[in-house]
């Protein structure tokens with residue numbers, strides 16, 4: 001039997017494009033939308049394009065629906081980074097499922113996870129006996145997700161699994177079993193598609209690495 005997509009995240013390690021403004025040659029502008037070319041020197045290179053994200057999320061949605069169809073599924077997004085993933089994943093699902101949101105703090109305006117997690121907004125939903133799928137933007141050290149998962153498991157959910165668009169395998173500090181992974185990426189700070197640095201760059205449609213001069 002072939003390996004399924006959910007166990008086969010795409011590995012990306014794209015090199016910088018050629019040219020004086022490398023990002024400008026990587027993507028095409030889409031109307032007034034903000035893409036990598038508009039970010040100038042703040043970004044170093046594009047890691048995952050809007051199109052690659054769209055295709056991968058469509059694949060993940062099919063896998064997820066195959067596993068959860070007929071079950072009492074609840075999608076739980078982690079604010080704010082997972083907003084884009086949730087929005088696109090939900091619309092790619094072949095059927096309907098409710099969503100809820102948590103907000104936690106584990107990052108300030110720096111680029112390293114503190115490991116200290118505090119709930120800023122809890123779920124509105126009682127998850128007893130529900131099949132919870134945590135929707136995340138990125139797994140870096142894994143500290144945040146392992147805390148969230150343990151917290152939700154303690155609430156008598158039928159199951160708790162995780163889907164993340166991005167994962168940095170080299171940054172892992174704790175083992176987190178992530179059932180659905182979009183892309184494995186190098187251990188670099190990335191922004192775009194919901195991911196921010198100090199609340200900036202979330203609206204970038206591609207995912208790119210932030211130039212070190214921005215945060216050093």
Ligand code: IMP
Nearest residue numbers: 081113139140141142143144189190195
């Ligand atoms: P972890 O606890 O180190 O796995 O980090 C989890 C959270 O940190 C993610 O949900 C993001 O909000 C944030 N984060 C981790 N890596 C990055 C990154 O490269 N860019 C932007 N945010 C990140």
